[in-house]
Amino acid sequence: MGAATVRRNDVSWMIGGPQGSGVDSSANVFARACAAGGLHVFGKREFYSNIMGEHSYFHLRAHTNLVRSHIDSVNVLATFEAETLFRHAREVTDDGAIVYDPSLGKTRLSDVPTIEKRLYADLKTYLISRGVGETLDDLLAASKQRGVTLLPIPFKDLLEQIADEFKVDQLSKISRVVNMLAVGASFGVLGFDFSTMESALADVFRNKAKIVSMNASGARKAYELAGSLAPDFGYRLERVARKEPRLFLTGSQATALGKLYGGMRFQTYYPITPASDESEFLEENEVLELNGHGLAPDAADAAPSKEKGASVLVVQTEDEIAAVTMATGAALTGARSATATSGPGFSLMMEGIGWASINEVPLVITLYQRAGPSTGMPTRHEQGDLRFALHAGHGEAPRILLASGDFEECIRDGFLAFNYAERYQMPVIHLVDKALANSYATVGVPDLSDLRIDRGATAPPNDGYSKDNPYKRFDLGNGPVSPRAFLGQEGTIFWNTGDEHDEFGHITEDPVVRDAMMEKRFAKLDLAAREIPSEEKVKYFGPKGAPTVIVSWGSTKGALLDALDRLWAEGAKVGYLHVRLINPFPVDEVLAHIAKAKRRVGVEMNFGAQLAGIVRERTGIEMTHFIQKYNGRPMSNTELYDAIQAILRGKAEKRTVLTHGS
Amino acid sequence: MGAATVRRNDVSWMIGGPQGSGVDSSANVFARACAAGGLHVFGKREFYSNIMGEHSYFHLRAHTNLVRSHIDSVNVLATFEAETLFRHAREVTDDGAIVYDPSLGKTRLSDVPTIEKRLYADLKTYLISRGVGETLDDLLAASKQRGVTLLPIPFKDLLEQIADEFKVDQLSKISRVVNMLAVGASFGVLGFDFSTMESALADVFRNKAKIVSMNASGARKAYELAGSLAPDFGYRLERVARKEPRLFLTGSQATALGKLYGGMRFQTYYPITPASDESEFLEENEVLELNGHGLAPDAADAAPSKEKGASVLVVQTEDEIAAVTMATGAALTGARSATATSGPGFSLMMEGIGWASINEVPLVITLYQRAGPSTGMPTRHEQGDLRFALHAGHGEAPRILLASGDFEECIRDGFLAFNYAERYQMPVIHLVDKALANSYATVGVPDLSDLRIDRGATAPPNDGYSKDNPYKRFDLGNGPVSPRAFLGQEGTIFWNTGDEHDEFGHITEDPVVRDAMMEKRFAKLDLAAREIPSEEKVKYFGPKGAPTVIVSWGSTKGALLDALDRLWAEGAKVGYLHVRLINPFPVDEVLAHIAKAKRRVGVEMNFGAQLAGIVRERTGIEMTHFIQKYNGRPMSNTELYDAIQAILRGKAEKRTVLTHGS
Amino acid sequence: MALEQVMKPSDFATEVHNDWCPGCGDFGILRTVQMALAELRMEPHRVTIVSGIGCSAKTIHYVRTYGVHTLHGRALPYATGVKLANPQLKVLCLSGDGDGLGIGGGHFVNAGRRNLDMLYIIYDNGVYGLTKGQAAPTLKLGVQTKSLAHPNINDAVNPIWLALAAGATWVGRGYSYDIKHLVSLIKQGIDHKGYAFLDVLQPCPTYNDINTKEWYGGEDRKDPTSGRALPRVYKLEDEGFDPVVHEPAEIEKKATQALEKALEWGDHIPIGVFYKNEHIPTFEERIAQRVPTYLDNPPALQPIAGAHGEPRTDLTKLLQRLTFNSS
Amino acid sequence: MALEQVMKPSDFATEVHNDWCPGCGDFGILRTVQMALAELRMEPHRVTIVSGIGCSAKTIHYVRTYGVHTLHGRALPYATGVKLANPQLKVLCLSGDGDGLGIGGGHFVNAGRRNLDMLYIIYDNGVYGLTKGQAAPTLKLGVQTKSLAHPNINDAVNPIWLALAAGATWVGRGYSYDIKHLVSLIKQGIDHKGYAFLDVLQPCPTYNDINTKEWYGGEDRKDPTSGRALPRVYKLEDEGFDPVVHEPAEIEKKATQALEKALEWGDHIPIGVFYKNEHIPTFEERIAQRVPTYLDNPPALQPIAGAHGEPRTDLTKLLQRLTFNSS
């Protein structure tokens, strides 16, 4: 291929290998090198609910501009083992390349025990259709036939050279270096600056000089080899000069940052995929500093001295029931408190949520959705818990539901969740989905300077309360929000109970007080609906008054925007309403954007089109089309593009089920 | 009052007193005497979440015809203590009577510590408005002023006479006899046949001859005294000759009967109000007999000999998590298994329900709704768990939801729940509400002869399975329902897991199999929607095509029908759609009845109008009016009558909140 | 935390109507809790009492301190959250035997692993009181109280044994009709540095007609000579029992001795302190090892916002680690 | 239930790909379960194995018997339901230590109260394996495995002690690398009449680098003379320990002796049978006292419908009690 057709800085790269073999660090090095080189990256991880041995892969896009989602195809596939090739070779574009180990050529499909029966049959059919046998060499030949560049890297030889060079007696001790060989080869064929990879290596293996130099040495060999094998490869990655700093992080980290910035001081968790990532990140960063970033200068004086110290206490509990109840106990003391979990854990929190709601406790629950039901597919993706979160707990008790669609929303919602929880004195469930939580990407450093902490109405100690004018935790006198006091404060003793209660918090079964309390609690939700600004409720993208409007929520935002960018560029008249506040439901805002649309398309990563159901329940308006996906894999922007286009062209059924992803 | 205006066999009677003082047996005797006298009765119980001392009362209607609900007013109020009078005297109709203890006349309102502050203030205002003081005598004087017949019964004197007669040394030993004095006096003023009361006493205090005769002796004295005090009282209860037998039971008992008849052999529970009543009834009747009632004659031969024995195993578990999981384990063996609980317990069952659904286990959960949220008001009424039950558990998993509206539906649904569970291999949640569960009434003996047990598709042992043709528990080959095998069967070994699984039940994360399994599971719900006959889904009452249609579910049925009977008699054109199958939602049946109605009225005993929300979500049709109640007291037919009438006259707001009940 | 001025039990009373059954053993526990708090001169607002669900759990409404009546079986994790977020509070936790050992059994086991500085009291009446007398986990196998349709089919757990197995560092048992003794136990439990567990024998006259006041008092077994009742309950201290682990090497011995005592029942029921070990660091101390400022500046007391709501948490360093700067 | 013909462990194997980490102690347990079932000549379909969630829980997919892989912490109640509905089945229950003692702690305590005839095995690896190595309830205080950011802040529960406190009537401990010994323990546990609890020390080479095979094997402490490793694990039977309660009067003594042994750890870790008591009636026996036909005609095996679906339950008597006849 001539230089003219070279695609610069728009690469879809994938690396695969068994869990626990170091694939993650290789993907990390690749991503960090790209990021350090000024590129934007978006990476998605896929792995089994397994510790070692099952197939995992990282799919990464590197681009000059911001990337927010993955595409279906792969330009460079890198691996040192057979399974990845069997699984993914077909995804490589005709003009793409495969980095592989030629010594595995004789491996037969049937030699790989971890390939599912269904996939086995499917691959068999494919190989037969291409007229080849069932070895890797056969598969690679089929790839080559359609134009794919093959980059055989003699991993073992290279390892031996490194062992020699670094005087390592056993090859097994450095077996993980193969990962970096694969990365080196990838960068080689892409022509990326090698020294940038070297510093990424140093970054990832901080304080481990020998590991860094071994890996760097190996990577360079593979780099040069691959570069020489395909000097004219059609994809290039180049350093980009960039002025503004960018964050490189995951959705879990983004959420954790938002919560810390929002003043969270107590978090409980019970280990669960994918929620525990956030808690572990918090645990590692439990000691905090005060002031600085985002702080208005004139407040510096009021701040306590650094010596006093700040910290977030992260507690691993015995189960999720303890997690939610412990966090609630903590919230009663005035500490901003949260718990983070995923489906099965959330299922155990129902009673705790109800108690927090009837007692008007500001509790934040970060719900990392994964593919259900039941244990489901713990490491796979879904937006399946919306309805459950909305109606969580027996009886009727208000709660606020927020759903984040990208990293910036994760940060902001992580922060705002506490404001809402304290201002409206009710649990806030912050929905994140695994596709967002586990993805990593570069994003611009968000401007958070508008964020202010709002603790809602509080009753300071001894605030004029007396025997005759006692503090009433659930005062019915002044609007639905009664000033909160904290356990331990002087002069504001109160009681809590999960039973219906009077103004003091003592049990009552009086029907009149009951009605008043029910109305008080739900009036807070109405208040929230009125007070929360529209910008925090929904966001509309695309041409105003478009005849086709997409309605979606959560992590599909990235893939939608990436797909829509292309459609808009092609002149498509389609709008996209991204709903961030699910409860109280922004009826007016939603109506304003969809009432007049001719086509309304619900896009959701679930079976039941749950948001669409809520929209119809609350506005009476039904979606005309649905795009859904429930195979546990996130939507790619390419399949979304196709599906939306089909709808625009009038060629789609009412319901399009997306099925891509491996 | 002259005999001409006497109202025969249409009496609203109430007895009140502290919990644990025997009020329940007095109500029981009253009801049984009426029932034995050929009358129909409907009784509702109200009590605090307390064991002893707080106020409880029984409100009972006795009528020649079937009664299905309570009314707001009381014709005869009977009590031996002060609190009942303070609380209920105002509910007595002007032409009614009060049976009371004259020695309590000097009791002041402020002497009763269990009266809530709010009620205290309210009563004070009332007494002031009537221009009287705050003693009982004042209150009674106010009653008398408006025409109420006062029936002072010298309880203590009568007790002393009984003590003398039966040679009891301490009055305290026979203090409970006061209850029967109150009943005796009630029957006296109502002119009911005393010997019928005597046999009811013998019935209630079976095997306790002395207690029976003491109570009978006392009751007769009170009977005669009351009769002599108001010989012309305007209400009369008379024996009615009646050919057909009637059942006298509670909603819990009705549900238990349905479940037993449906072949339930295993039930778990953890104590909770009001659900445990059912389990305790089952425990008391754990040894069963086979054949007989309802059995087709020609099947008698096939039945096993009685000696083999049958029984239902009722297990009290350590919590509701154990209750739902244990019942699921039992269901896997082939035993028809269930658990019964109320809100807080149900909240703990979320994970278990999801597991049962993904594993296609036929599990029945009887959910006795009570007033929530959280602990709420454990002994009060609500229909507040509909949405929660519909979306119970994280992720997306099918379940069937049934809601019963009267005792016959409790029996039938208790039975059908197992058929549906086994035929569609999924959890069935059977919703009952406390107003139904705790009410007791006479009803005609329902004809159950049409009921047949349907165990759905099963795989008999060794049914031709072999190594090459192994049994597949989750076979994808033949429609959504795969024949079930039971643990322990030969030749059908299978596996279960809460993870997504392949046809054998082994874990898979294959996206294609995942899609197939999701679709299989939900296709069963579609199948249920198609197969379940319309008569089991909804029932429409009233004129076809009425311009006003009420949509309701659950226990409000009784009060609605009683109210509608009056409205219909007055010529009102109003229909009532009672929804019994909530999921799969009977879209067509509901549409057929409400689409053309001008006014659509959602009647629900909850805050959120939950069924109305589902109707709008599934049909797009919104209710024009709502009648709701959430003060923990069931709807009376009188307040419903008023509210519906206001709507018919165009005088109602969009939302009418009912607030009656004490 | 202790006050200078003298406190009376009535300083810890509320005006809420008490709706326990007449003669219920709960009254004794309520009174002793109020007496102990008064004798320790606690400031009411510095004390938080957390309870589960049951007759027992209503206690908090009758005590004038912060009171948190929670969910069935969850008193311990709520209490743990309160204490961890503000370790400067005195936290008491109360449960029924069903609440604490049935549905709450998992938390019971895991609270022992933490050794948080608080007192946990179980009202041991053998039944689920508030739901009308079903068998609780402390009711012995085969016993049939008047509230049961059949004899109890489950064996009993031994709360003392279980608490020791779980890791409680102070384990005691009281009797709700021995007020003076119980006050002393509650005070000791509160003063203990670490997780203290107190099992209180609490007759439920309404549903449990087996383990009654009369039974504990031995009224059915009178001394043939004196005619005086021979109580079944006796005090460990009267036998010179020394529950204290004086040095770590003694832990095994003292634990085993406590276990032996825990097995006694029937006509010889020990009350008093079974075990006391202050050689295990409390959870608060363990946290403070990681976060030295924890005790002075715990989660509840940290400032998080400036005067105008400016967030005070400084994420600069954390963000730096996640930032790629211009290249 | 036992078969005439000889069974091989491989008769209990499935074709499912095993995805445990290389060197995981779970392999030993899987193998011994298969060996024990074979040696006992069990018919595969008469056996149901129930597990919770975790690496350990995957076991059931590798065993060719009925296999029920349930929810985290809930293996015991599922297993209890299976066994109660059909007591004619052999039921084994498997949990990880987090599964059985953390989230499942409440069921652990309450299963002991029933004494149902089944074997419960806990895979004791000190970590939450499948969620990447967080501290499990059996990890000792202050220990920091390679998977932890900080030393473990919770104290450990002692599974043996807890099982005894809960009421298990057979309590043992095995080691997943001592296959022969473990097979014998599993067989004994299965044969025991009542609730048998077996704690299996199971190294997790991926996350727990403290309690490794090498550590249990004592490779770090070689005999100075012979140079041979001095294993930390030793067998109770080698010391002549007699765990059997020969007569009811011995219960206390045997329990206390078991507890003393349970406290040993560190350089002297006992494996073998700690306690065995067959004097407590099983739950099945207790039910049969109330419902004599229970064992022959348990819930799973009762006919409920006639040939055409006619309900066979005869409610006549029950309905009569609730009926008012014509008057």
Ligand SMILES: Cc1ncc(C[n+]2csc(CCOP(=O)(O)OP(=O)(O)O)c2C)c(N)n1
């Ligand atoms: C999750 C849940 N299940 C059941 C109940 C019903 N419930 C209320 S009180 C109680 C039993 C209380 O018994 P115990 O803990 O021994 O306290 P006691 O009343 O004897 O003091 C139960 C089961 C509940 N409130 N929540």
Ligand SMILES: Cc1ncc(C[n+]2csc(CCOP(=O)(O)OP(=O)(O)O)c2C)c(N)n1
């Ligand atoms: C309710 C719930 N919470 C959390 C999880 C996540 N989870 C899966 S495995 C596991 C830990 C398993 O540890 P352990 O029981 O010790 O088993 P091991 O993997 O060590 O064998 C957890 C917490 C879950 N599946 N369900």
Ligand code: SF4
């Ligand atoms: S039921 Fe028992 S425990 Fe509850 S208040 Fe009454 S006597 Fe006390």
Ligand code: SF4
């Ligand atoms: S993580 Fe540990 S317990 Fe799990 S399979 Fe790997 S070695 Fe075994």
Ligand SMILES: [Mg+2]
């Ligand atoms: Mg109790």
Ligand SMILES: [Mg+2]
């Ligand atoms: Mg483990």
